[in-house]
Amino acid sequence: MVRYLIIDDEYIAHDIIKGYCSMLPNMQLAKQCYDALEALDYLQQHQVDLIFLDLNMPKLKGFAFLKTLSIPPKIIVTTAYQEYALEGYELNITDYLLKPFSFERFLKAVHKVLEVNPNEISSIAKESKKAQDHIFIYTDKKYIRIQTQDILYIEAAGNYLKVITIKEQFLTREKISNLTRRLVHDSFIQVHKSYIVSKSHIEVIEGNRIKIMDTFIPIGKLYKSNVNDLLG
Known part of the structure; x- marks a missing residue:
């Protein structure tokens, strides 16, 4: 059993x-x-076996704290600041996670602590992804928890993504490929370079477009086979 400690001044980071x-x-x-x-x-x-450590905290910064420990446990840094990575590895941290991080990236970091073989990690990832019923996205300087069943579709808009849910929409700075990896693949399908849609919310497939509620979403030529597979 790995006993872990979370040190972070953001409540949502603890939840993630x-x-x-x-x-x-x-x-x-x-x-x-x-x-x-x-x-x-x-x-x-x-005593603990592992610490998830934020860096930019009040009173005492993360690395300053780490330097006070004579025999530190395994350390996984979780931060929004990539510029401190080199200093972290000089302090023998196990891994450096840049917020917002996906479950797969988190799993790789914990893998280094547990020293689990790659096949077992792959199995854990698959089973965990099936059970995951929500994602966190970073928007308006905070993390928002979104139930995946509420997501209608996701649209790429420049360097941002629009996450459209049943009740509201959110704007986050993230690549569509990154978010695709975080979603349960059995529930979502990419139909265009700029669109991912929820399979359960598709109402009509007509020609080269999909209707979800009152919105028509284009089907890209490169993604037509995805839709054909959905139709069997």
Whole structure:
């Protein structure tokens, strides 16, 4: 059993990490800390195997905290700042996750801690993806949890994506290919270089377009076979 500690001043970051860990065997939450001083106090009397460490925190920064530990456990950095990666590896961290990170990227980091063989990791990823009923997207300087069953379609708009749900829409800076990997593939289909649609919300397929609620979405020539496979 791997006992892990989360140190991050963002509540949503805790939810993401806990949610991802809940999909993996042998991961046990020891404590959630919202600043490094709270973590130092906890570690004086308790031991953990792994720390998920944010860097930009009040009172005491992540790497400053790490330098105070005489025998640190495994460290996976979780941050929005890529410029500190080199310093992190000089401090012998296990991995450096750049927010927002996908479940697959998270799994690779934990893989390094668990030293699980690649075939087992692949199996875990497949089973976890089947069970995943939500995704987190970064928008308006915060992470938003979206139920995948509520997503109607996703549209690429320049360097951004529009995530259209039953009730509202969200704008996030992410590549459509990255988001595709985070979605359950049995539930979504890419029908155009700029569109991913939910299979369960397709109402009509007519010629080279798909209707979802009041919106018509084009079917790209390169993706026609995807739609044909859907029709059997």
